[in-house]
Amino acid sequence: MSYQPIRFYQTGTFTVGNRLLTEEQRSVQSGRERTNSLNSGHRACQGCGEALGARYAIDAAMAATNRQLVAANATGCLEVFSTPYPETSWQIPWIHSLFGNAAAVGTGIAAALQVQGKRDVRVVAQGGDGGTTDIGFGCLSGMFERNDDVLYICYDNEAYMNTGVQRSSATPPTARTNTTMPVGESTGARFGQGKNLPLIAMAHEIPYVATATVAELRDLEAKVRRAMEFRGARYIHVLVPCPLGWGHGSAETIKMARLAHETGLFPVFEAEHGEVKHVSKIRRQLPVEDYLKPQTRFAHLFKPPGHADLVARIQALADRNVKRFGLVDHAEEAT
Amino acid sequence: MKKPFAITLDPGSSLANHTGSWRTVRPVYVDRLPPCNDACPSGENIQGWLFHAESGDYEKAWRLMTEANPLPACMGRVCYHPCETACNRAQLDECVGVNAIERFIGDEALKYGWKFAPVAKATGMRVLVVGAGPSGLSAAYQLARAGHTVTIREAGPLAGGMMRFGIPKYRLPREVLDAEIARIVGLGVTLELNSKVDDVLAAKRDGHFDAVFLAVGAHIAKRAYLPAGSAGKMLDAVAVLRSMEGADQPLLGRRVVVYGGGNTALDVARTAKRLGAEESVIVYRRTREKMPAHESELEEALQEGVLVKWLSTIREAGESSITVEKMTLDDKGIAQPTGEFETLQADSVVLALGQDVDLALLDGVPGLEIDGGVVKVDANMMTGHAGIFAGGDMVPGERTVTVGIGHGKLAARNIDAWLRGETWTHPPRHELASFDKLNTWYYSDAPKAQRPVLDIVRRQSTFDEVVGGFDPATAQFEARRCLSCGNCFECDNCYGVCPDNAVIKLGAGNRYAFNYDYCKGCGLCVSECPCGAIRTQPEEI
Ligand SMILES: Cc1cc2nc3c(=O)[nH]c(=O)nc-3n(C[C@H](O)[C@H](O)[C@H](O)COP(=O)(O)OP(=O)(O)OC[C@H]3O[C@@H](n4cnc5c(N)ncnc54)[C@H](O)[C@@H]3O)c2cc1C
Ligand code: SF4
Ligand code: SF4
Numbered sequence: 001m002s003y004q005p006i007r008f009y010q011t012g013t014f015t016v017g018n019r020l021l022t023e024e025q026r027s028v029q030s031g032r033e034r035t036n037s038l039n040s041g042h043r044a045c046q047g048c049g050e051a052l053g054a055r056y057a058i059d060a061a062m063a064a065t066n067r068q069l070v071a072a073n074a075t076g077c078l079e080v081f082s083t084p085y086p087e088t089s090w091q092i093p094w095i096h097s098l099f100g101n102a103a104a105v106g107t108g109i110a111a112a113l114q115v116q117g118k119r120d121v122r123v124v125a126q127g128g129d130g131g132t133t134d135i136g137f138g139c140l141s142g143m144f145e146r147n148d149d150v151l152y153i154c155y156d157n158e159a160y161m162n163t164g165v166q167r168s169s170a171t172p173p174t175a176r177t178n179t180t181m182p183v184g185e186s187t188g189a190r191f192g193q194g195k196n197l198p199l200i201a202m203a204h205e206i207p208y209v210a211t212a213t214v215a216e217l218r219d220l221e222a223k224v225r226r227a228m229e230f231r232g233a234r235y236i237h238v239l240v241p242c243p244l245g246w247g248h249g250s251a252e253t254i255k256m257a258r259l260a261h262e263t264g265l266f267p268v269f270e271a272e273h274g275e276v277k278h279v280s281k282i283r284r285q286l287p288v289e290d291y292l293k294p295q296t297r298f299a300h301l302f303k304p305p306g307h308a309d310l311v312a313r314i315q316a317l318a319d320r321n322v323k324r325f326g327l328v329d330h331a332e333e334a335t
Numbered sequence: 336m337k338k339p340f341a342i343t344l345d346p347g348s349s350l351a352n353h354t355g356s357w358r359t360v361r362p363v364y365v366d367r368l369p370p371c372n373d374a375c376p377s378g379e380n381i382q383g384w385l386f387h388a389e390s391g392d393y394e395k396a397w398r399l400m401t402e403a404n405p406l407p408a409c410m411g412r413v414c415y416h417p418c419e420t421a422c423n424r425a426q427l428d429e430c431v432g433v434n435a436i437e438r439f440i441g442d443e444a445l446k447y448g449w450k451f452a453p454v455a456k457a458t459g460m461r462v463l464v465v466g467a468g469p470s471g472l473s474a475a476y477q478l479a480r481a482g483h484t485v486t487i488r489e490a491g492p493l494a495g496g497m498m499r500f501g502i503p504k505y506r507l508p509r510e511v512l513d514a515e516i517a518r519i520v521g522l523g524v525t526l527e528l529n530s531k532v533d534d535v536l537a538a539k540r541d542g543h544f545d546a547v548f549l550a551v552g553a554h555i556a557k558r559a560y561l562p563a564g565s566a567g568k569m570l571d572a573v574a575v576l577r578s579m580e581g582a583d584q585p586l587l588g589r590r591v592v593v594y595g596g597g598n599t600a601l602d603v604a605r606t607a608k609r610l611g612a613e614e615s616v617i618v619y620r621r622t623r624e625k626m627p628a629h630e631s632e633l634e635e636a637l638q639e640g641v642l643v644k645w646l647s648t649i650r651e652a653g654e655s656s657i658t659v660e661k662m663t664l665d666d667k668g669i670a671q672p673t674g675e676f677e678t679l680q681a682d683s684v685v686l687a688l689g690q691d692v693d694l695a696l697l698d699g700v701p702g703l704e705i706d707g708g709v710v711k712v713d714a715n716m717m718t719g720h721a722g723i724f725a726g727g728d729m730v731p732g733e734r735t736v737t738v739g740i741g742h743g744k745l746a747a748r749n750i751d752a753w754l755r756g757e758t759w760t761h762p763p764r765h766e767l768a769s770f771d772k773l774n775t776w777y778y779s780d781a782p783k784a785q786r787p788v789l790d791i792v793r794r795q796s797t798f799d800e801v802v803g804g805f806d807p808a809t810a811q812f813e814a815r816r817c818l819s820c821g822n823c824f825e826c827d828n829c830y831g832v833c834p835d836n837a838v839i840k841l842g843a844g845n846r847y848a849f850n851y852d853y854c855k856g857c858g859l860c861v862s863e864c865p866c867g868a869i870r871t872q873p874e875e876i
Contacts, residue, residue, distance in 0.1 A: 010389060010815045010824070011865060012779035017827025019843065020389060020815065030827040032840050040836045040853035041349030046357065047857035051834040086344035087351060217831060243857075251858030254832060258776065 003222040013218050028063045028221050029055075035062040035091060042089040044081040047250025049240035049257065050128065050155045053214045054078055057153050057238060058092065058124065060224035065122045069093070070109050074102035074127025074136055077162040078155060100135040102127045103143040106150035114149075122228060123149065129156040129170035133197050144204035147232040151224075154197065154235070157242035165245045169195045172265070173317075174310050175297045177245070182300040187310060201235040202271050208234040210270035214241070215257035219280055223270055239266050247296025259291040264318035267325045279325045288315045354835060358856035360871045362829075362849060367768035367821025367867055371433060374421035376733070376741040377410070377473075379403045381418055381433055382822055388436060388814035389824075397444045400437065401451065404740050405476040406469060406515045408445055409498060411438020412507050412802070414737050415629055423770045423820050429783035432813045439810040445514050454522055455482035460754045463488065463544040465532045465696070468496020469736045470550035470727030472519055473743025474750075478548075479522040481751045486542065487524060490531035493580070494520075496552050497728075498736060500577040503602050504798040505609070535696050535723065546750045549697075549710070549718075549725040550743065553690040553734065559594065561652050569652060572603045572687035579606060588682020590614045592657055594649055595687030596626045601633060603685050604641045608795055616679065617643045620662055620670045635801060639794050649684065650676065657681045692729045706731070715759060716746035724750055768821025772867030775818070777828070784813045823847070823868040829860035 006013045009020045017030030028034055037058035044051040062069055070093045073079045079096050082089040097105050106125030113121050125143075127136055132154040143150055159177045160166040167177045167189055174188040182188045201209045207230040212220040220238065227234040241256035243249065248256050260266035261280065265288060268280035289311060292298040301307045322328050369382040380399055387396035400407050411434055422430035443449075460483045464471045467489035475485045493499055494516050498507060520526050532538045539547050556571035570585070572595070578585045591607040593600050596619035607615040617636075619626060622645055626633065637643070644659065648670070651658040657679050662670040691708050702719035704711040709731050716724045726742025728734045752759035787803035794801055805813065823846050830838045830847055837854035838847050861869045 007779050008781045008812060008815060009779070010817065010819070011777045011826055014777040014779065015826035015828045015865060016831030017825070019825045027827075027831070029831040032842070036836050038836075039349060040850070041352040041354055042835070043349075043352065043354070044834060046855040047859050048834045052832065052859075055834070055836070082349070087347040087349045089349035249858070251862040253834075253857075253859060254863055 003218055016217055027218055028060050029217055034059045035067065037062055037090060037092050038082060039089045039091050041087075042082045043084065044077065045242075045244050045250070047243045047253045048077075048081075049214050049242055049253045050078055050157055051081070052253070053155050053220075053238045053240040054126065056214065056217060056220050057126075057224055057236065060221040061122070061124055061151070061228065062092065064225045064228040066120070068121045070113075070121060070123050071095070072097070072102050072105035072109060072123070072125040074125075074131030075099035076128035076131045076160075077157070078126065078128060080162050099131050101139050102131060102136055103139040103150065103152055106152065107139075107143050107146070107148040110149045122151070124151045124153060126153040126155065128161070129154060129158060130160045130168045132156075133169045133195050141200075141204070144201060144206050144233045144235070147206060149231050149233070151227050151234045151236065154237045155240045156237055157240050157245060159242075159245050161242050161245045169193070170197070172314075174301060174307075174314065176300060177297070187307060188297070188300060191313060198235070198237045198269075198271075201237075202274050202276075204233070205274040206233040206235065207231070208270070208272055209237075210235075211237045211239070211266070211268050213239040213257035213261055213266060213268060215254050215261060216268065216280065219268065226270070245297065247299070248294050252294060256291070256295070259286065262286050263288045263291045264322040264327055265291060265314070267321045267327060269325055276325065279327060281329050282322070282327045285322075285328055288318050353852045354855050355837075355850075355852045358851075358854060359874050359876065360856045360858065361851065361854065361874050362856070362858065362861050362869050363872050364823065364847065364849075364868060365821075365870045366765055366823075367772065368765040369768050369820035369822065370421040370423055371418035371431075371820075373767060374417040375403075376417065376735070376737040377404045378741055378744060379418075382817065382819055384440070385431070385433070385436065385814050385817040386819065386822070386824060388440060388811070389817065391811060393440050393443045394447075394449055397440050397449055398452075400440060403744060404737075405451075405473060405519055406441075406736075406740065407437050408441030408511045408515055409469075409507060410737060410740070411435065411441045411804075412511070412800075413498065413502055415735055417737075423768070423773065424816060424818055426770050427775055427778065427818075428780065431817050432783055432786075435784070435786050435805055436810055436814050439805045439807075441515075442511075442804055445511065451476075451480070451518065451522060454480050457484065458482040458754070460484065460546075461486070461542070461544045462750060462754075463539060463542055463547045464550065465535065465538075465547065466496060466550040466552060466727070467491075467494035467516075467526060467528075468550055468552050468727060468739060469498055470552075470739035470743040471496070471548065472516065473740040474548045474550065474724075474726065474747045475524045475743075476519045476522065477744050477747030478750060479519075479524050481747065483751070483754070485524045486544075487526045488530040488532050488538070489526065489528050490551075492529055494526060494528070496550075500580055501573060501599065501602070503576065503579065503606050505605070505794070505801050506602075508800050532696050534698070536700055539723075545722070545754055547723045548743070548746050548750060549723065549729065550727040550739065551693065551696070551729050553692045553728040555691040555693050556686065557688040557691060559649070559686060559688055561649060568683040570683060570685045572599045572685050573690060575603055575685055576606065584610060586683075587612055587685070590680045590682045591616070591685065592649075592679060592681040592683070593617045593685045593687055595619065595689070596621065596628060597687060597689065598628045598632055599689075600687035601628050601636045601641070603687055605636050605639055607685075608639055608641060609798055611796075614680075615641050616681075617641060618647045618649055618657075618659055618679075619643060619645060620648050621668075622646060622664065625664075625668065638791060644679075646670065647677075648672070652681070652684050655680060655682060657684060690728075694729075715749040715753075716742060717749065717753070722753070765821070768867050773818060773820065774863060774865050774867075777826070777863075777865035778818055781812070781816050783816070784809045819866045821867050823864075824866060826865060828863050828865060829869060832859045832863045834859065
């Protein structure tokens with residue numbers, strides 16, 4: 001873990017702040033001086049995980065770079081809800097070009113800064129899962145392959161939400177989207193399709209790859225900070241639940257992210273130069289049903305007579321993650 | 336202004352977009368009533384003082400604690416801590432060790448000599464308190480702080496009531512009791528010892544008192560009918576324990592039988608052991624599960640070698656032996672005789688069957704009502720006679736120190752109001768912060784800290800204190816186990832998790848506020864507040 005967890009201070013490091021900790025031990029988000037990079041008044045849905053994840057990540061990047069940061073943004077919810085012309089919620093230098101070229105724009109900015117000799121100004125490119133795993137994938141792979149000095153952050157809400165919930169290559173099996181409706185023979189998105197972008201990024205052997213969720217703020221902040229210690233291409237993949245597309249209550253966004261991790265469906269880890277360096281252990285392991293049931297995109301799995309077989313297959317995916325990443329440490333289960 | 340090609344509008348900030356208008360429900364900060372506070376008969380704000388203890392500000396903690404309870408070092412030793420039974424943390428792992436922390440803070444106060452804040456301006460009103468037990472002391476303390484002139488009349492030679500003449504030293508060292516009483520007297524309370532009040536109305540009239548608080552406790556031992564011919568040594572428990580405070584220790588002999596199943600029985604049996612009895616046997620009618628004594632005290636007694644004869648009654652007591660009859664529990668759980676008898680050797684038999692109230696001083700007080708041997712009081716602790724209030728063991732209710740202290744406090748508030756011609760009303764109670772209101776994900780796992788216990792040999796031969804106190808590190812660790820149920824502890828979660836930056840952090844100690852211009856009412860702060868200090872409320876549309 002990139003940060004030393006604190007135990008027994010009532011909440012340890014689990015909460016955003018903790019009045020019992022010294023200033024240096026507190027998170028960026030707990031400070032009144034945080035940048036609020038993505039400010040109030042944006043048009044994201046109630047309880048939007050992406051708005052939250054973007055503020056967490058960019059505020060952390062601002063703190064890590066002494067506020068010397070430029071961001072390029074792909075088309076997608078994040079761009080649409082934050083910047084309807086002529087208004088913007090961004091309180092940082094920010095540019096939007098096209099759906100598929102955020103990584104390339106980032107590369108260009110980095111090159112320009114290099115020419116100008118501004119080494120202290122750092123570049124972030126960001127987008128949703130559609131703009132990252134599908135439409136912008138070519139540009140992103142190129143950015144990785146050239147090892148351009150850009151941190152790319154993907155906010156993954158597992159479908160194209162802003163155009164009305166269509167499947168992306170990050171949509172999980174059985175999920176209902178408008179293009180994977182569970183009607184007739186179909187049971188939602190298929191098994192065996194889609195991409196695991198963090199692993200693909202690792203295969204490029206870039207300096208730093210990490211996954212995170214909006215449920216573990218300190219972990220997310222530590223990863224952004226760590227990423228900024230490297231030069232070259234870096235990738236952080238943040239799971240950001242979407243109340244609209246996933247069909248859970250707007251107050252349950254963080255809970256869903258937490259459950260994604262605690263069930264093993266979304267492994268949280270970090271890797272350097274293609275090697276996994278650390279995984280976030282599951283604190284209280286739960287069956288996948290606990291994660292699936294509150295989301296209407298999986299409701300068809302539980303409608304009588306139910307699809308116990310499909311749930312079992314999803315559980316198998318979680319079990320595989322647990323094994324593959326060593327998510328459960330039986331010897332030291334107590335945190 | 337000249338604009339670039341195809342640009343017609345000036346750039347603007349999204350702050351112009353008041354997303355608060357989307358809201359159908361709004362979050363509001365609340366203070367809910369923590370179950371510990373709810374359960375504390377003294378009415379302590381436990382969660383409140385633990386909050387200060389968590390940051391190591393023990394003096395602030397002590398000041399808040401003593402708002403309700405002037406005897407924390409004593410209570411941190413003898414209280415049966417209903418707060419811990421109610422504590423939400425028990426549903427997570429184990430309850431918070433409130434009692435042990437209270438003791439630690441009480442001891443810190445004695446160690447550093449913290450004093451109560453000076454009393455309010457004198458009102459010139461005179462109040463008589465009868466009895467210097469916990470209830471009387473608590474009332475005197477509160478009345479003195481409100482500026483009244485208080486006199487306590489105590490029949491005995493020393494103050495403390497059953498805390499001194501009942502509870503043995505090995506549970507409550509007398510230096511601790513003395514120091515806490517001295518601090519109350521130090522507020523300007525007049526304490527008259529060896530001054531039994533025989534006629535309360537006369538005392539009130541002669542002393543020109545404007546009001547009276549009665550707290551004479553329950554000191555008359557209940558007797559059991561044992562057949563004539565019981566020539567052996569028969570004593571009552573309260574008398575035995577009281578004589579422990581005098582110069583001559585009671586002579587109980589080598590084999591002591593104690594009759595009864597309450598805490599007093601255990602205290603006597605444990606005392607007998609310490610006085611050198613080879614055998615100290617409790618004879619109790621029913622089973623262990625039915626015993627009114629507290630499990631922890633029974634456990635301690637058994638460790639010290641006290642024996643218990645369950646399901647037994649004494650039928651006859653002879654010169655140096657007694658006859659007990661075996662009992663059995665019927666379907667309703669009532670003990671029934673079996674007709675089987677057994678003989679036990681006994682040099683003395685101590686009866687610990689409970690106490691009655693000595694009501695002689697109340698003879699002829701008009702309006703005063705007595706019911707089942709105790710004095711009836713209304714919700715404001717006033718007896719049927721205007722201006723005479725009562726509390727503690729002499730009124731209906733549980734007979735514990737904390738109940739007595741609570742009665743004293745409540746009576747003082749009412750006396751204070753009554754003296755001004757007003758009636759005191761309890762402020763509205765907050766909604767209970769029940770376990771389901773918490774998001775316990777956020778609390779780190781932490782097992783309850785245990786207090787050190789004296790080694791067994793010294794427990795069998797000396798009156799040294801059995802249960803020890805926490806060291807500072809343990810006390811702070813334990814305080815930090817508190818979940819802060821229902822009351823914001825400034826964890827910044829709401830400030831962090833709002834996707835709309837609609838929570839304003841007001842700075843250390845000042846909590847937070849919502850910016851309703853932008854709050855969309857998603858409810859994330861409500862679900863992620865660990866302690867249930869935010870509630871959603873429908874918006875008026
Ligand atoms: C052996 C024993 C152990 C106990 N252990 C515990 C325990 O561990 N924890 C717990 O919470 N509770 C315990 N209790 C109960 C607890 O001690 C009482 O509930 C509590 O002391 C009652 O307080 P009080 O102020 O009402 O009365 P008391 O403490 O009984 O005080 C009454 C005082 O009034 C005085 N008095 C009486 N009549 C007059 C008069 N006419 N004029 C002037 N003064 C008078 C008495 O001398 C006495 O000092 C124990 C009781 C006993 C007997
Ligand atoms: S956790 Fe703290 S506030 Fe909650 S009941 Fe226990 S002692 Fe009281
Ligand atoms: S989330 Fe934390 S800071 Fe906010 S109200 Fe609850 S306890 Fe207080």
